[in-house]
Amino acid sequence: MNIDHLLSANAKSMRRSVIRDLLSVANKPEIISFGGGFPSPDSFPIAELKQIMMDVMDEQGAAALQYGSTEGYVPLREEISKLYKEEGLDIPIKNILITTASQQAIDLLSRIFIDPDDIIICGLPSYLGALQAFWAYQCQPYGLRQDDRLEEAVNALVAAGKSPKFIYAIPDFQNPSGVTMTVEERRNVIAVAEKYDLLIIEDSPYKQIRFEGESLPSMYSMCPERVILLGTFSKIFVPGFRLGWVVANDNVIDRLIVAKQSADLCTPIFNQMVAARYLKSGKFHENIVKIKELYKHKKNVMIKAFEDYMPEGVTWTNPEGGLFLFLNLPPQYDTRELFNIAIKENVAFVIGEAFHCDGSGKNTMRMNFSYASDEKIIEGIKRLAKAIRELYDRHS
Amino acid sequence: MNIDHLLSANAKSMRRSVIRDLLSVANKPEIISFGGGFPSPDSFPIAELKQIMMDVMDEQGAAALQYGSTEGYVPLREEISKLYKEEGLDIPIKNILITTASQQAIDLLSRIFIDPDDIIICGLPSYLGALQAFWAYQCQPYGLRQDDRLEEAVNALVAAGKSPKFIYAIPDFQNPSGVTMTVEERRNVIAVAEKYDLLIIEDSPYKQIRFEGESLPSMYSMCPERVILLGTFSKIFVPGFRLGWVVANDNVIDRLIVAKQSADLCTPIFNQMVAARYLKSGKFHENIVKIKELYKHKKNVMIKAFEDYMPEGVTWTNPEGGLFLFLNLPPQYDTRELFNIAIKENVAFVIGEAFHCDGSGKNTMRMNFSYASDEKIIEGIKRLAKAIRELYDRHS
Numbered sequence: 001m002n003i004d005h006l007l008s009a010n011a012k013s014m015r016r017s018v019i020r021d022l023l024s025v026a027n028k029p030e031i032i033s034f035g036g037g038f039p040s041p042d043s044f045p046i047a048e049l050k051q052i053m054m055d056v057m058d059e060q061g062a063a064a065l066q067y068g069s070t071e072g073y074v075p076l077r078e079e080i081s082k083l084y085k086e087e088g089l090d091i092p093i094k095n096i097l098i099t100t101a102s103q104q105a106i107d108l109l110s111r112i113f114i115d116p117d118d119i120i121i122c123g124l125p126s127y128l129g130a131l132q133a134f135w136a137y138q139c140q141p142y143g144l145r146q147d148d149r150l151e152e153a154v155n156a157l158v159a160a161g162k163s164p165k166f167i168y169a170i171p172d173f174q175n176p177s178g179v180t181m182t183v184e185e186r187r188n189v190i191a192v193a194e195k196y197d198l199l200i201i202e203d204s205p206y207k208q209i210r211f212e213g214e215s216l217p218s219m220y221s222m223c224p225e226r227v228i229l230l231g232t233f234s235k236i237f238v239p240g241f242r243l244g245w246v247v248a249n250d251n252v253i254d255r256l257i258v259a260k261q262s263a264d265l266c267t268p269i270f271n272q273m274v275a276a277r278y279l280k281s282g283k284f285h286e287n288i289v290k291i292k293e294l295y296k297h298k299k300n301v302m303i304k305a306f307e308d309y310m311p312e313g314v315t316w317t318n319p320e321g322g323l324f325l326f327l328n329l330p331p332q333y334d335t336r337e338l339f340n341i342a343i344k345e346n347v348a349f350v351i352g353e354a355f356h357c358d359g360s361g362k363n364t365m366r367m368n369f370s371y372a373s374d375e376k377i378i379e380g381i382k383r384l385a386k387a388i389r390e391l392y393d394r395h396s
Numbered sequence: 397m398n399i400d401h402l403l404s405a406n407a408k409s410m411r412r413s414v415i416r417d418l419l420s421v422a423n424k425p426e427i428i429s430f431g432g433g434f435p436s437p438d439s440f441p442i443a444e445l446k447q448i449m450m451d452v453m454d455e456q457g458a459a460a461l462q463y464g465s466t467e468g469y470v471p472l473r474e475e476i477s478k479l480y481k482e483e484g485l486d487i488p489i490k491n492i493l494i495t496t497a498s499q500q501a502i503d504l505l506s507r508i509f510i511d512p513d514d515i516i517i518c519g520l521p522s523y524l525g526a527l528q529a530f531w532a533y534q535c536q537p538y539g540l541r542q543d544d545r546l547e548e549a550v551n552a553l554v555a556a557g558k559s560p561k562f563i564y565a566i567p568d569f570q571n572p573s574g575v576t577m578t579v580e581e582r583r584n585v586i587a588v589a590e591k592y593d594l595l596i597i598e599d600s601p602y603k604q605i606r607f608e609g610e611s612l613p614s615m616y617s618m619c620p621e622r623v624i625l626l627g628t629f630s631k632i633f634v635p636g637f638r639l640g641w642v643v644a645n646d647n648v649i650d651r652l653i654v655a656k657q658s659a660d661l662c663t664p665i666f667n668q669m670v671a672a673r674y675l676k677s678g679k680f681h682e683n684i685v686k687i688k689e690l691y692k693h694k695k696n697v698m699i700k701a702f703e704d705y706m707p708e709g710v711t712w713t714n715p716e717g718g719l720f721l722f723l724n725l726p727p728q729y730d731t732r733e734l735f736n737i738a739i740k741e742n743v744a745f746v747i748g749e750a751f752h753c754d755g756s757g758k759n760t761m762r763m764n765f766s767y768a769s770d771e772k773i774i775e776g777i778k779r780l781a782k783a784i785r786e787l788y789d790r791h792s
Binding site: 014016046057061070251255259 | 442446460525528561621634636
């Protein structure tokens with residue numbers, strides 16, 4: 001049955017993930033993929049989790065399998081509050097809502113704030129999953145490069161009667177670019193948001209995975225009333241439990257709870273109980289130390305391979321944390337063309353264009369360094385360098 | 397910070413759950429609540445699940461903690477396909493999408509089909525969680541009583557230029573009424589949907605919990621192209637894992653996958669792996685036999701208590717399965733007033749008005765019989781009968 005005539009305007013505005021479609025061709029064992037955003041399986045605390053699951057089943061039994069509250073499991077929210085206390089932030093649990101991972105947080109925020117044709121401000125590039133959520137509510141994301149002047153852009157939009165609803169930013173080791181916002185840049189975003197009465201969504205999945213340099217204060221810590229802070233256990237614990245959270249002021253949390261009721265009622269309580277015990281055990285902090293060492297090492301392996309094998313004209317970001325970095329070809333080249341050559345060489349990545357809401361960034365690409373083994377990183381970069389040389393040759 | 401001026405029209409159209417708000421006052425240990433929709437904790441296979449969790453961690457380890465696919469874990473979809481084979485239905489796994497419980501399925505369907513002011517047809521009464529999802533997309537649910545004539549209603553709506561998008565029905569032991577649609581009623585819904593080119597959403601959380609009478613064919617089995625069938629493990633396994641599914645034609649599944657990508661990316665893979673093994677083990681079928689015996693017994697305890705204690709004028713439905721039944725007071729009484737008396741008597745229920753999208757049903761109430769122990773059911777019904785007598789006295 002054809003359903004096109006029954007579809008909502010939202011459905012027509014949704015966009016399929018380019019990553020998903022491109023990487024479906026990269027699903028062969030012989031391909032080394034830097035395309036996904038998977039944490040290293042070596043970072044998962046399997047033995048500890050198995051023990052904790054036993055304890056939950058023995059001690060909490062039926063309660064772990066029953067419906068939970070929409071707000072989330074109180075002891076988990078207490079543990080999250082304690083994590084912020086380590087950063088000097090005092091966040092009561094009433095301002096913490098558990099979500100079915102961070103993607104749901106972005107979706108619920110889009111749902112409560114975005115009307116069709118609303119403008120929001122995001123980066124060029126920005127996280128594709130967020131763009132997908134914005135598009136699903138018929139939003140028009142307005143992208144800015146890091147060196148674009150935010151205030152001028154917002155001022156022009158407001159003057160044109162297109163006042164944005166919020167600024168979406170990933171200040172630490174951004175997905176996809178790996179770039180971190182300076183303290184001054186963070187202050188500037190807050191100043192603009194205050195001047196034009198905008199909200200800020202601070203998406204922070206990687207902050208704890210800083211393996212170089214000094215941790216910078218979150219925008220939330222600078223302006224808790226106006227900033228909505230998103231956290232997730234996907235990169236610092238496991239993604240398979242689908243556990244994230246929102247920190248926000250009372251009014252935002254209240255609206256999100258109503259939205260979450262109709263979205264999925266509650267996040268799995270068993271998963272929350274396991275996570276709460278894991279956080280309480282102290283193993284969580286030990287494991288983050290291990291993750292940081294692992295990812296620092298992997299990033300260095302990748303950068304070294306770039307230095308050893310990449311042809312002239314290729315540049316890259318050198319992130320101080322997180323899971324991703326960005327590669328730039330000279331501006332005349334298109335990574336979509338490169339992708340087809342690379343697949344023949346059995347190596348995959350994500351085209352940078354996918355992360356640019358205005359369709360720019362055609363000469364860029366995202367590389368994940370957390371998942372592949374050292375050997376595969378080196379071999380994969382060799383193959384990629386060869387593919388880039390072939391691209392150069394085609395156009396010389 | 398006040399955010400009202402930034403809210404979307406969707407946010408303004410969302411409705412808080414009356415159940416949630418009413419039952420927040422019923423959260424004291426001395427209150428016997430028939431308000432929630434919790435399965436009996438005695439129905440949870442705790443020991444079996446603990447063993448299966450161990451096996452998953454030992455044998456699947458990192459894969460159980462990693463990101464999963466948006467469509468859902470293949471072996472779980474295969475097990476669901478096998479369940480339908482037992483009913484004589486041949487459903488390939490490409491037509492099965494795993495959702496973060498059934499509530500997400502309703503939300504995603506609302507998202508892809510409902511535009512603001514769209515009409516959908518539902519029951520009077522109907523499941524509140526579905527109404528909440530419909531309202532969240534600015535839908536206008538149009539409610540019909542069981543004896544209302546569907547075709548006349550749809551015809552009048554179409555004539556008024558308000559053609560409905562779909563018919564939402566819970567044909568087996570409906571939440572909240574406990575009523576089951578006859579085969580003829582099912583055929584009639586399909587005939588109307590075909591005549592007016594509407595979809596049917598068949599929400600089927602309770603079908604397997606039939607403890608009396610004979611199982612009736614699903615509407616999906618009668619018209620697989622036009623019916624979207626929703627299933628869930630919440631009532632026949634455990635609700636705490638948040639696992640549901642959608643069975644639909646290729647076009648609907650394809651749109652739902654895109655919608656789910658931006659809603660929560662994927663449903664927890666660990667939970668899916670545990671459920672798949674549990675289904676494969678055969679314990680699942682044994683446990684459903686146990687659940688049916690348990691709920692049949694509990695329903696009979698409740699009906700007996702009604703017969704023993706209820707004052708004249710109170711009537712009730714007598715469901716052949718599921719978790720709920722409906723109680724009717726004489727039409728001049730309001731169960732909202734009764735609720736306040738009942739709370740003082742330490743007993744709680746849900747006012748029937750909450751399930752009526754047109755605000756009717758003021759003399760009705762929903763009673764859950766799956767959760768409370770036998771003793772609490774009897775004591776609770778005594779208290780409720782006393783509260784109803786007091787309500788009668790106030791108005792005599």
